[in-house]
Amino acid sequence: MTNQNIFTVSRLNAEVRLLLENEMGIVWLVGEISNFSAPVSGHWYFTLKDSLAQVKCAMFKGNNRRVTFKPKAGNQVLVKARLSLYEPRGDYQLIVESMQPEGDGRLQQQFDELKMKLAAEGLFAQASKRPLPEHPQRVGVITSKTGAALYDILDVLKRRDPSLPVVIYPTMVQGEEAAIQIAQAIGRANARNECDVLIVGRGGGSLEDLWCFNNEIVARTIAASQIPIISAVGHEVDVTIADFVADMRAPTPSAAAELVSRDNSHKQQAFSQRQQNLTSSVLHYFSKQQHRLDMLSHRLERQHPSQRLIQQAQQLDELQIRLSRAMNLRIERQRQKIQRQEHALQLHSPVHQLNQQHNHLERSQHRLQEAIKRQLLNREHQLALAAEKLDAVSPLATLKRGYSITQDSQGNVITDASQLSRGDHLVTRLANGEVRSTVD
Structure with missing residues (x-):
């Protein structure tokens, strides 16, 4: 056996850490938080567990500042993390980069994965977008027949262009069956070929409410449509996969109705269309660049010296906790020692002995008056000395100073x-x- 085959403990832990970080990379993990700790350094330390196992986690303050809720024991969360090893103890752990409540986190993860997948296939590319007709002859609306979005669209069309025919393809826009119904309505509109532009959308809601518009089937159906489609889902701040695939995105259903209706503001409409096209192109470009940046950032993190600094920061936090515990233990021991000494001092108090001497003095007063006086003076002097000593060690004297x-x-x-x-x-x-x- 050569010396090269003999590992030190520190070398072994360093090799294992590099192996874990390079082979596993980024992982997504769901679990329940326990043993949550937030030292003065600003870092978070906790354990993620399920019914059968647990793993230690660290989330440093540069990342935990972006968490929008206060984690506590019992929270079910979804985390994005790097697998690593804390070399001083040989503990394998997760370095958490992001954290979300489990429900919202799962939906957001699915959204990001589908977005990256479809972007890589070119479904968001501006070159595949169909131009909207300059003067539509008939408009199709795919939405709920009882929803507020339909009434908003019809009100705008009635006000701006009452002569424009409208065909309504009613469908569910929320729930498990909504995605299939939306895709079928788009297919039905294409088969009938009676409209030259389609508005697909609904009013605002939560991420879960709008989830059918983040469905892969709906996205591919929109991309395959021969009729240009305007995505009008939710409010301006709501963004869905349908917005990226559609030929144009409208911030609201009412705005979609304005895009397809004719009035004196046709120049503004053309400008808005170009602006929307530019926005779609920029979003697509940013999506690709963000993906590339994430890959480069991950490669940089694995080789960055900050990893050693992070480990040292974690070790410093651990030493601070141990020091605090040791100081508290030392103080508690000193407090107990003082209490024992105070108890012993009380047991040896001269008060009881003086009472006995006083009773003896009364019984012998007629025979030993002068002797007892001398004895009493002596005892009083001793008492004064004892009291002075007692006062010197008394906590009350310390308070008086x-x-x-x-x-x-x-x-x-x-x-x-x-x-x-x-x-x-x-x-x-x-x-x-x-x-x-x-x-x-």
Whole structure:
């Protein structure tokens, strides 16, 4: 066996860390949070678990600032993380880059995966977009027949171009069956070929409400349509896969109706169309560049010296926690020692002995008056000395010199500002009385 085949522990852990980071890369993981800790450094440490296993996680403050909720024990979350190894202890762990509640996180992950897949196939490319007819002869509307979106579209068309014929293809726009019905309605409109432009959409809602417009079947049906399609889903801030695939995106159903209707603002309509085309092109370009940036960032992270700094920051947090525990233990031991000494001092108090001497003095007063006086003076002198010694070690004397003792609402002595949190109630004992306060 050569020396090259003999590993040190630190070399082994370093090799295993590189192996985990390079082979596994980025992983998505769902689990329940437990043992959540947030030291003063701003980093988060916690455990993700399910019914059979658990894994340690670290999320550093540069990433956890983007989390939109306060994690706590029991939360079900979806995380994006890198597999790594904490070399000083040999513990394998996850370095978490993003965190979302499980439900919203799963939908967002599916959205991003489908978006990247369809973008790679070219379904978002501007070259595949069909131009809208300059003067539509008949408009098709694919939406719910009872939804507010339909009435908004019809109101706009009636106001701007009452003579423009409208064909309504009613369909569900929410729920498990909605995606299939929307795709069938688009296919039916193409088969009948009675309209020269289609508006597909609905009113606003949550990500889950709009999810049928993020369905792959709907996206591919829109891309295959021979009739130009305007996607008009939700409000202006809502973005769906249908918006990227459609020939044009309208921020609202009403805006879609304005795009297809004729009035004196046809120049503005042409400008809006060009603007929408430019927006679609920019979104497609940004999507491709973001994907490339993510790949380059991941490669850079694996080779960046910040990985060593992150490990050292985690080790520093661990040492700070151990130091704090050791200091608290030392203080508690000293407090218990003082209590034992105070108890022993009380047991040896001269008060009981003086009472016995006083009773003996009364019984023998007529015979030993002068002797008892001398004895009493001697005892009083001893008592004064003992009292002086007692006063020297008394906590009250310390308080009289201007010191004070601060305790929390459970009676714990406060020795370090890191023990405190905003809103804690404190009691400060002085030589005479006490002061109650609240941390702000």
